[in-house]
Amino acid sequence: MSAEIASTIEFQMSLLLFVALAGYLVASRINQSAVIGEILVGIIVGPSILGLITYTDFVRSLAALGAVILLFVIGLEFDLRDILDLRYAVIGLFGVIVPWIGGYWLTAALGYGFESAVFVGTAMTATSIAITANVLREMGKLDTGVARAIIGTAVIDDVLSLMALSMTIDVVAGTFTPLSVTAVVMKDVVFIVLAGFAGIKIVAPLLEWIDRTPFSRKYPEFLFITAMMFAFLYALGAEAVGISAIIGAFIAGVSFHGVNIVNSRDLKEGAEYLHVIFASIFFVSLGILADFSALTPDILVLLTALTVMAVITKIVGCGIPARFMGIGWQDSLILGFGMVPRGEVAMIVALIGLNLNLIDQGIYLAIVLMSLLTTVVTPIVYRNWLYRGERIGETA
Numbered sequence: 001m002s003a004e005i006a007s008t009i010e011f012q013m014s015l016l017l018f019v020a021l022a023g024y025l026v027a028s029r030i031n032q033s034a035v036i037g038e039i040l041v042g043i044i045v046g047p048s049i050l051g052l053i054t055y056t057d058f059v060r061s062l063a064a065l066g067a068v069i070l071l072f073v074i075g076l077e078f079d080l081r082d083i084l085d086l087r088y089a090v091i092g093l094f095g096v097i098v099p100w101i102g103g104y105w106l107t108a109a110l111g112y113g114f115e116s117a118v119f120v121g122t123a124m125t126a127t128s129i130a131i132t133a134n135v136l137r138e139m140g141k142l143d144t145g146v147a148r149a150i151i152g153t154a155v156i157d158d159v160l161s162l163m164a165l166s167m168t169i170d171v172v173a174g175t176f177t178p179l180s181v182t183a184v185v186m187k188d189v190v191f192i193v194l195a196g197f198a199g200i201k202i203v204a205p206l207l208e209w210i211d212r213t214p215f216s217r218k219y220p221e222f223l224f225i226t227a228m229m230f231a232f233l234y235a236l237g238a239e240a241v242g243i244s245a246i247i248g249a250f251i252a253g254v255s256f257h258g259v260n261i262v263n264s265r266d267l268k269e270g271a272e273y274l275h276v277i278f279a280s281i282f283f284v285s286l287g288i289l290a291d292f293s294a295l296t297p298d299i300l301v302l303l304t305a306l307t308v309m310a311v312i313t314k315i316v317g318c319g320i321p322a323r324f325m326g327i328g329w330q331d332s333l334i335l336g337f338g339m340v341p342r343g344e345v346a347m348i349v350a351l352i353g354l355n356l357n358l359i360d361q362g363i364y365l366a367i368v369l370m371s372l373l374t375t376v377v378t379p380i381v382y383r384n385w386l387y388r389g390e391r392i393g394e395t396a
Contacts, residue, residue: 012058019045019053020280033135033379035283039372042287055289059281064245066275066282067130071246072231073275074133075253076268077142078151080196085152087325091318092156095339096164098317099124102309107363110302115172116363119353122168123367124310125161128343128375129154130246134279135379136338139387146331150338153318155247158345159188162243165349172358184242191241192251195234199255203230207256211264223264227256228271244345289347290372291365299362306370311377314339330386337381342371 005011019041027037045052053059103124107117129151136147166184170177210216211223231252238248256267295303319336323329350367353359359367 009058012053012056013062015053016059016062016281016284017277019284023280023284032383033138034280035131035135035138036376036379038280038283039287039376042284043290043292043372044287046288047291048293053288055285059285059288062278063282063285066278066280066285067246068232068235068249069271069274070130070134070279070282071250072228072253073268073271073279074129074137074142074151075250075255076257076271077137078148078254079257080200080254085149087322087327088149088152089156090325091149091321091335092153092160094321095127095153095157095314095318096125096160099310099313100164102313103306106305106309107302110305112363115358116360118168118172119349119359120306120363120367122161122164123342123346123349123353123371124306124313125157125164126342126345126349126371127154127157127161127314127339128341128345128371129158129250130279130282131341131343131375132338132378134283135382139382141387146327146334146338149322149327149331150335153335154339155250157339158244158247159192161345161349163188165352166242169352169356172356187241188243191237191243192247195237195248195251196255199230199234199252200258203252204256204259207259208261211259211261217263220264221270223261224267224270227252227259227267228274230256244348286343286372286375290369292369294361294365295369296362299366302363303366303369303373306366307373310342310370310374311340334382334386337378337386340377341375343375346371 020038023038023041024034025037026041027034030037042053044050047054100121102121104117104121107120108114112120132150132154133142133147136142136144136150141147163181163184167181170180207223207227210226216222231249234248234252235245236248238251239245259267261267315333315336317336318339319332322332322335327335347368350359350364350371354361354364
């Protein structure tokens with residue numbers, strides 16, 4: 001096969017989807033979540049083993065697209081009132097503070113400098129809402145109370161983590177001031193409130209009005225295209241104010257949850273088809289991103305310690321406050337493990353630190369691999385312990 005053919009978009013897209021299909025087959029054979037299978041196959045075809053696919057700009061773009069679509073689909077399942085709970089804010093706050101302290105202390109104890117320790121601590125605060133939400137959805141558990149608690153806490157956790165990133169950059173650069181922190185917090189809060197209000201009070205009624213026009217009866221797919229346009233606009237707006245794009249997409253999905261459709265194609269059904277394609281590529285890309293071949297003994301020690309610390313600090317930081325907030329022990333454990341995956345959020349933090357020369361290639365690799373390892377912890381624990389023996393839902 002010529003290099004020219006191998007570099008075409010058509011070939012790369014076909015290969016990524018083939019790998020995603022293989023991930024489903026692997027997951028079926030080992031009786032695990034499809035997420036696990038897709039990540040494992042991504043590792044096999046990526047630089048770590050076979051080297052068939054590398055993390056190119058094309059793969060990165062498709063993965064980002066998949067994460068946005070995934071969170072939009074998840075948001076469509078939730079009423080805004082389900083995730084607006086003061087308890088989730090408290091749990092999310094501790095879910096940021098405890099991992100940050102653990103990551104900073106561990107990195108400093110292993111002999112790394114202040115800048116590296118601060119950035120590792122910040123990477124440890126992250127939670128990948130996409131991973132846990134997809135696993136719960138796959139298992140038919142997305143409509144449970146603990147799932148709402150996980151989603152609500154993870155959204156707050158994600159916002160706080162990105163605020164921590166902004167503050168970390170200021171601290172390391174020596175430009176940190178209380179005023180700059182207040183500005184970041186206010187900007188993020190104002191965006192989330194205004195975006196949610198506009199979505200529920202303006203965009204959702206607009207979608208219902210479009211659905212009832214003769215034009216929508218003639219072109220029933222028009223409404224779905226309009227909704228997806230707003231979803232990506234919300235994602236763009238979130239990135240513009242310094243929040244993760246997936247939070248913007250999630251807010252759009254929650255805003256459109258109650259839209260009453262009469263003539264048009266169902267939003268959930270249409271988004272589901274996009275999710276099946278692009279979210280699969282997103283999970284495959286997480287495996288491709290990991291390159292275990294660059295591990296050295298020192299980095300292996302750091303990786304092992306970080307991964308253990310990452311799991312413990314989220315379980316302690318989120319699970320114990322959840323129990324004090326009146327959530328049962330079983331659900332507190334489910335919530336704690338649900339917050340463990342660091343996923344793409346921690347990888348983004350690590351990449352920023354590397355690009356700013358605040359961490360070296362070894363620490364960057366440790367954070368990326370820690371993110372990957374914590375990503376596979378939750379599906380395994382859910383299926384083999386916390387939800388063991390329960391039938392997989394029809395959404396799988």
